[in-house]
Amino acid sequence: MKFRRSGRLIDMTHYFLQNPQRLIPLTYFADKYNSAKSSISEDMAIIKHTFEQQGVGTLLTLPGAAGGVKFIPKASVEEAKGFIDELCGMMASPERLLPGGYLYLTDILGNPRVVNKIGRLFASVYAERKIDVVMTVATKGIPLAYAVAQFLDVPVVIVRKDSKVTEGSTVSINYVSGSSKRIQTMLLAKRSLETGSNVLIIDDFMKAGGTVNGMISLLEEFQAKVAGIGVLVESEDIEERLVDEYISLVKLTDVNVKEKQINVKEGNYFAHL
Amino acid sequence: MKFRRSGRLIDMTHYFLQNPQRLIPLTYFADKYNSAKSSISEDMAIIKHTFEQQGVGTLLTLPGAAGGVKFIPKASVEEAKGFIDELCGMMASPERLLPGGYLYLTDILGNPRVVNKIGRLFASVYAERKIDVVMTVATKGIPLAYAVAQFLDVPVVIVRKDSKVTEGSTVSINYVSGSSKRIQTMLLAKRSLETGSNVLIIDDFMKAGGTVNGMISLLEEFQAKVAGIGVLVESEDIEERLVDEYISLVKLTDVNVKEKQINVKEGNYFAHL
Numbered sequence: 067m068k069f070r071r072s073g074r075l076i077d078m079t080h081y082f083l084q085n086p087q088r089l090i091p092l093t094y095f096a097d098k099y100n101s102a103k104s105s106i107s108e109d110m111a112i113i114k115h116t117f118e119q120q121g122v123g124t125l126l127t128l129p130g131a132a133g134g135v136k137f138i139p140k141a142s143v144e145e146a147k148g149f150i151d152e153l154c155g156m157m158a159s160p161e162r163l164l165p166g167g168y169l170y171l172t173d174i175l176g177n178p179r180v181v182n183k184i185g186r187l188f189a190s191v192y193a194e195r196k197i198d199v200v201m202t203v204a205t206k207g208i209p210l211a212y213a214v215a216q217f218l219d220v221p222v223v224i225v226r227k228d229s230k231v232t233e234g235s236t237v238s239i240n241y242v243s244g245s246s247k248r249i250q251t252m253l254l255a256k257r258s259l260e261t262g263s264n265v266l267i268i269d270d271f272m273k274a275g276g277t278v279n280g281m282i283s284l285l286e287e288f289q290a291k292v293a294g295i296g297v298l299v300e301s302e303d304i305e306e307r308l309v310d311e312y313i314s315l316v317k318l319t320d321v322n323v324k325e326k327q328i329n330v331k332e333g334n335y336f337a338h339l
Numbered sequence: 340m341k342f343r344r345s346g347r348l349i350d351m352t353h354y355f356l357q358n359p360q361r362l363i364p365l366t367y368f369a370d371k372y373n374s375a376k377s378s379i380s381e382d383m384a385i386i387k388h389t390f391e392q393q394g395v396g397t398l399l400t401l402p403g404a405a406g407g408v409k410f411i412p413k414a415s416v417e418e419a420k421g422f423i424d425e426l427c428g429m430m431a432s433p434e435r436l437l438p439g440g441y442l443y444l445t446d447i448l449g450n451p452r453v454v455n456k457i458g459r460l461f462a463s464v465y466a467e468r469k470i471d472v473v474m475t476v477a478t479k480g481i482p483l484a485y486a487v488a489q490f491l492d493v494p495v496v497i498v499r500k501d502s503k504v505t506e507g508s509t510v511s512i513n514y515v516s517g518s519s520k521r522i523q524t525m526l527l528a529k530r531s532l533e534t535g536s537n538v539l540i541i542d543d544f545m546k547a548g549g550t551v552n553g554m555i556s557l558l559e560e561f562q563a564k565v566a567g568i569g570v571l572v573e574s575e576d577i578e579e580r581l582v583d584e585y586i587s588l589v590k591l592t593d594v595n596v597k598e599k600q601i602n603v604k605e606g607n608y609f610a611h612l
Binding site: 071073083168170 | 395445477485492530
């Protein structure tokens with residue numbers, strides 16, 4: 067099949083967006099479109115320019131026989147600013163307040179469009195680091211973890227608080243919940259994580275950090291390394307944070323259950339760009 | 340900012356892929372690119388042609404003042420055939436067999452690329468039906484539900500088997516698990532589903548269909564309608580199926596735990612195209 071430039075640009079754009087972080091040899095496109103490599107290089111220059119101009123990401127060209135081109139999704143600072151502002155606006159609504167100072171986030175986390183944007187933001191920060199897998203804990207963190215993982219092109223592993231027959235043998239640890247100080251259990255299927263993996267931890271909400279800390283302990287059992295920690299919302303209202311280095315999009319400050327008041331502001335995201 | 344056709348094609352392709360099922364007025368593009376509507380129409384004809392040729396989907400143009408263009412993601416029959424074959428190959432491996440005739444699917448469900456393809460296949464079937472929301476039950480079905488929902492541009496609601504403080508008030512029902520015949524409970528946050536919604540149920544695994552049946556009962560409590568049921572794997576090895584109409588990608592037949600043998604074949608997906 068013969069492609070004109072316009073058809074190639076559309077199809078290549080689609081291919082790059084479906085295959086982020088993957089090294090694609092130029093010959094793949096040259097063969098697919100039955101075109102000279104020089105034409106493909108020109109196409110890629112146009113796509114790279116447009117992607118960068120529009121804040122979609124960039125194309126990275128690696129020279130040599132083993133080389134090729136890689137699409138790196140990157141949210142622009144302006145896009146991140148605008149989106150985090152929007153998130154803060156959504157979260158500040160007093161109807162979100164639940165007993166115990168928790169927030170109702172189910173509608174936000176239930177919107178695939180919002181979840182994908184959150185994923186793009188985290189993936190932008192970790193785009194250049196070595197990440198083998200994204201880890202989260204059931205249930206709320208799952209959509210966020212997949213959204214991040216899809217842009218990084220890595221698998222997701224899910225830590226559970228209950229054992230399921232369909233996971234096979236598991237490794238479990240006990241951890242202390244930071245806010246309630248209760249001892250809890252979390253577990254991960256043995257087969258699901260390789261020794262020595264570089265793991266990005268993603269979760270929806272962090273108070274004292276007990277759950278994240280539990281995941282870190284679990285990683286030690288697998289001799290895996292923490293490559294990063296990203297949370298959608300951090301709560302400022304805590305005595306002692308158990309986790310030091312993390313990225314948050316939104317920070318919850320001054321929750322007043324009695325007065326039904328919530329104050330939210332942007333998290334520490336921009337300090338990590 | 341002035342765009343040449345090549346830049347417009349790349350940026351429009353990106354925009355369509357990020358905004359499936361959304362009606363976009365032509366003026367949106369004309370304004371963004373500072374171009375005549377006639378040029379935008381030509382661009383769209385090229386994109387439509389390439390999308391259809393490459394099995395990405397199609398563009399639907401609605402005429403009139405309230406009109407515009409909509410990207411409908413559609414997997415081609417060949418792509419679906421190839422992918423379902425691949426899934427069958429992955430699932431037939433005897434190491435997947437777990438006690439009780441269950442299959443270890445964690446690695447398959449942990450791969451965002453595979454999960455997205457599953458989502459595209461289901462969304463292709465339901466692209467023309469009225470779907471307001473995708474529903475699933477925690478935990479395994481969650482990534483699949485999001486993958487489908489993102490292509491349909493609708494939210495996800497998650498049914499749980501345990502109540503969480505961060506969900507607010509809930510509606511719960513009791514149901515009988517089809518295979519174990521035990522009575523179980525499932526619940527859904529009151530705020531998460533509107534009365535009268537058209538709901539697409541998505542799950543990873545269906546044996547007798549007790550869980551899906553439970554979700555149907557729960558929908559009745561919300562006066563919501565079942566618009567469709569999609570499961571990744573159905574197990575043939577059951578006495579009586581509690582659910583009649585559903586779409587499956589893979590069918591599990593003759594699981595022999597003793598001999599460590601699994602037989603899988605394609606599900607009823609192609610009967611629904």
